[in-house]
Each structure stands twice: as structure tokens, then as C-alpha cells.
Amino acid sequence: xxxxxxxxxxxxxxxxxxxxELGADAIGLVFCEASRRAVDRRMAEEIIxxxxxxxxxxxxxxxxxxxxxEVALEELRIDLLQFHGDEPxxxxxxxxxxxxxxxxxxxxxxxxxxxxxYPGAGGFLFDGHAAGELGGRGVGxxxxxxxxxxxxxxxxxxxxxxxxxxxxxxxxRPYAVDVSSGxxxxxxxxxxxxxxxxxxxxxxxxxx
Numbered sequence: 001x002x003x004x005x006x007x008x009x010x011x012x013x014x015x016x017x018x019x020x021e022l023g024a025d026a027i028g029l030v031f032c033e034a035s036r037r038a039v040d041r042r043m044a045e046e047i048i049x050x051x052x053x054x055x056x057x058x059x060x061x062x063x064x065x066x067x068x069x070e071v072a073l074e075e076l077r078i079d080l081l082q083f084h085g086d087e088p089x090x091x092x093x094x095x096x097x098x099x100x101x102x103x104x105x106x107x108x109x110x111x112x113x114x115x116x117x118y119p120g121a122g123g124f125l126f127d128g129h130a131a132g133e134l135g136g137r138g139v140g141x142x143x144x145x146x147x148x149x150x151x152x153x154x155x156x157x158x159x160x161x162x163x164x165x166x167x168x169x170x171x172x173r174p175y176a177v178d179v180s181s182g183x184x185x186x187x188x189x190x191x192x193x194x195x196x197x198x199x200x201x202x203x204x205x206x207x208x
Contacts, residue, residue, distance in 0.1 A: 003169050009037035009180035013050035015190035022199045026056035036187040048077050058082050089118050098122040105141040112147050128158030162197035169205045
């Protein structure tokens with residue numbers, strides 16, 4: 001299976017265009033004010049408008065109010081939701097939109113039990129943050145803790161960089177990888193050269 005790539009925490013149209021040109025399958029927009037990569041509606045509109053066809057837009061939320069998600073879905077072309085907090089399963093599934101659920105691998109969470117709690121999730125993103133913390137900090141985790149079965153669409157995040165993503169993909173063979181801080185010049189500002197190297201490493205393993 002081809003490993004897909006999501007570039008998350010995009011805050012500028014030019015970074016979205018660069019990610020698409022380099023072959024990213026999806027970009028992530030963060031709708032959480034506490035994040036240094038948060039975007040407002042106006043900037044989100046500009047970023048989405050700059051994207052070419054067939055690049056998915058993922059809207060990331062952390063324990064949001066229902067209205068925040070509803071307004072974003074009404075006003076923006078969001079293809080997929082990503083819930084990164086402690087949102088209940090019923091809440092995640094109530095928007096009639098496919099969603100990804102982040103699994104906080106940095107604490108004592110049992111990943112198998114977490115998967116079983118969200119049977120309606122379209123995929124699970126395994127990140128290095130602990131429960132109650134924000135992701136996007138470049139914190140990795142022990143991939144030996146990943147569930148051996150029961151998760152068809154696994155997405156790896158946390159501590160991925162152009163220097164290690166090839167090794168990780170070769171070892172784990174995830175459905176997708178998700179990178180934010182690992183391809184940045186500074187928080188929220190992507191570095192085209194780092195994105196290009198990241199994509200090249202994933203492609204190298206794809207063709208290896």
C-alpha cells in the first residue's frame with residue numbers, strides 16, 4: 001500500500017501550494033486558538049482556494065464547541081475532520097463527515113482500548129503527545145507500542161523529520177504519515193526544502 005502524506009499546521013497559501021506541488025496528499029488546518037499554527041476563517045479560505053484539485057483539506061479541532069465545527073463545515077471546504085482532544089465518540093460522529101481520531105501515545109493510554117472506543121473513526125492518528133496536551137510539538141514515541149492489529153488505516157505523527165521518516169515508513173508501513181514541525185522553518189511557517197526532502201524520503205521507500 002502506498003504511504004500517503006499529510007502536511008499539517010499550514011498557515012499560508014504559499015505553503016499549501018508548495019506542499020501540493022511536492023506531492024502531498026492532504027494539508028491540515030488547525031482550528032484551535034491555543035496552537036501556534038491556528039488559522040482563522042479568512043486565512044483558511046485563502047489557503048483552501050489556493051489548492052489544486054485532489055488535495056484533501058483536513059480540519060483539526062481540539063475539544064471544540066459543537067458550533068465551532070458546524071460553522072467551519074458550513075463556511076469552508078473541509079473534506080475530513082480530525083479530533084485531537086478527548087472528544088466523545090458520539091460527538092465525533094455527529095457531523096456526518098468522516099473523521100480521524102488522534103491517539104495520545106505519550107501517556108499511559110492503551111491504544112487498543114482507544115481504538116475500540118471509536119468504532120466510527122475513518123482512521124487513527126498516533127501522535128507522541130500525552131492526553132490533554134496539544135500535538136505538533138515534534139515529540140516521538142516508541143513505535144513498538146502501536147497495535148499489531150485492528151487498525152486498517154494507521155497514520156503516524158510525532159517527531160517525524162526528513163531525516164527519519166524513511167526509516168519509520170520502512171519499518172512500520174503505515175497508511176499515512178503526518179508532519180508539522182518537522183518541515184518548518186519556524187512554527188507555522190513551512191520550509192519548502194524540508195518538505196521536498198520529506199516527500200523524497202517517503203517516495204524512496206515507496207519505490208524501494
